[in-house]
Amino acid sequence: MFPEFTDTVAQDSPLLQNLNPEQLAAVTLPATHALILAGAGSGKTRVLTTRIAWLLQTGQVSPGGILAVTFTNKAAKEMLTRLSAMLPVNVRGMWIGTFHGLCNRFLRAHYKLANLPSTFQILDTQDMLSAIKRLCKQFNIDDERFPPKQLMWFIAACKEDGQRAKDVQVRDEEGRKKVEIYALYEEQCQREGVVDFGELMLRSYELLRDNLPVREHYQRRFRHILIDEFQDTNKLQYAWIKMLAGQGADAAQGAQAMPGGSVVAVGDDDQSIYAFRGARVGNMTDFVCEFNVTHQIKLERNYRSFGNILDSANELISHNSKRLGKNLSTEAGPGEPVRVYESTSDFAEAQWFVDEVKQLVRDGMERKEIALLYRSNAQSRVMETALFNAGVPYRVYGGLRFFERAEIKHALAYLRLLENPHDDTSFMRVVNFPPRGIGGRSIEQLQDVARAAGCSLHDGVSAVPGKAGANLGAFVAKLDVMREQTAGLTLREIIELVLQHSGLEEHYKLEKEGQDRLENLAELVNAAESFVSQEGFGRDAMALPVDELGARLTQSPASQGLDPSASLLDEPLPEALAPDAETGETLSPLAAFLTHAALESGDNQAQAGQDAVQLMTVHSSKGLEFDCVFITGLEDGVFPHENSLSDHGGIEEERRLMYVAITRARKRLYLSHSQTRMLHGQTRYNLRSRFFDELPESALKWITPKNQGFAPGLGRGSNAWGDATNSGAGGGRKDWASSVFSSKTGSAERFASPPVPPQKNAPSHGLKSGMEVFHAKFGEGKVMMLEGSGDDARAQINFTRHGVKWLALSVAKLTVV
DNA sequence: ACCGAACCAGTTTTT
């Protein structure tokens, strides 16, 4: 197959040089099922890509026999890039991509069998939500009782669990109603020819499950299945893999299943941080059992971080109970200690951060090698302000991505309508944008008509009478004209024409603030242009060679008990499956681009190239690494997040999150927490994160003295509110402090921890009883009593509006009036 | 149709 390589002896291959023994073992595993536990920074991606290259190079498999799945486009792209650098072989025929990308390819290839139109469009989260809102309005669903967002989560969760509406167990009336809406939503999507992300997966899974020839074909074809970030797979994704690997229904029933390919799952249970969106770490142990995994390899050598950083990570994660067990090690030496800083306020924390960054930059560190990590996006604000005021370039990850911007979505909606006029979501989005006199009244009329006729909005237009009908008719006519005019044009020309004729361009030109949006629209044209020019790459990866399926199709007898209409015999080779087939048909560039836009939401910021400090949530830092990392806001309630404290396993996931954060750092790591923090317009008094107690003291260096300014007398369990919790402060509002301390996890033992001796150099608070003071939350009050000294000091204060409270003076911010 | 006021929610996120 690859003559130039056939002589190469596997073990001598340059590919295998510089691999450590475990990596080498993983790369050269025999064709069996295997689980690779790959710790952070252990060269996971390298192992994965090298294995693929090795398999190909040694002629064990042809490109068409490879299936490699990732979660993100970035990871998939990385794999392709590295692979093509390793092997002078094109990636044609290999299935390397994201779960959703591959499912999309699969469904495009078998759209008829999947009961989809060839032009089916993909709904992103926004689209899905608006589709549900539309549905709710149409069926008069009480959106107080059934908020569209919740319905969306419900439906997505059902699909992630592989459940159709009919499969969902209903317990109560509310559940019954939700399932009913789920079913209606399904119907609507089917009618409109659209699929959401979950549907891409579920539909693919069902097609494999229900269609024997198709299943057997793919089982036979994919000799080597490799899965990245296996700990993040959900139930459905795991089932999908089982099906492809021939370990699904057939195997369970003991039937003569086509022996499937080898499955190599790569993952790290300690980095499982997506349980909240359906990921099941349990898939790892299930995999070992259900696939009879005999080969397990741990990659524990870390090539990223120094010893103190790894020790911290190891020690922290050892506090988790449910682990497969793994310890990172390095030969790099201990390196610098992990620096810990405590500030009095979030503003002070930000200021400290900025000063520290400036110093680091002066010392020669590149700004892009400095990352600021936080638990939630809201925390970025103070930091941004401080960086901005100091004139330090920075870049924030997260937020709106390119293809999610309103003007881009508008343009895409027009383009989608050219492809599929029945896409009501897109229709609704632009029917009156730019404004063309079609108001709510007209839309309602149209919706009624369309519902009565059971047709799409597009087809219902002709039945709307009067002026409304005329306006709508004009809109549809415009779409139809554009469709005709764009026939045969290049993608670039199509988009340019649509931008003009839809009136979008004109609209934003006239708008005061429209300049940015115009630029984005121009950027859309660029994106399309570069998509087309890269298409060779994309197309190769996308296209399947006409392979044995073609041959099998001609033999595949209709006698297999299939519905004749579903028979592969009657199925013309779908274009994506046979791009070079005699039909000469391929997915149109426009359709391909729309798919691309839906599946890859694009980068978020343009400032990418600049040497800027990187700001992001811990979640989005996964997979990245930096010389220097700051983890900020390390306070109980912030990180670990308050919402995680109550639910089962929540704290363990938070701990894994912290583990991920720590292991991002190569050389230097800072941890910081603040006594007070502004949140939701109120100052909150937070305790230092419990995670500090789980780090090895020997690896840490406290820049600010440990315990200082931290209600030390009462130990970590000190309630910063004094006894505010008991005196019913907070009124009707949900009181964070009480919610934390009344929960089981706010352990009583922490309250009871013995007092430590007062600090020697404790600052005096300068309060005397009788003084009038002011508190950010409780307002004005009078000091009644004082107790303890130094950081242990507490004051009893009679607040005018909130009554008598005890406050820990080291934490509570009081001003003498 | 458009704008301002009132209102409300407010972890983490990829596809």
Add this chain to the structure above:
DNA sequence: CTGGTTCGGT
């Protein structure tokens, strides 16, 4: 406090 959404008045 803030941003996003909805509602109601012109």
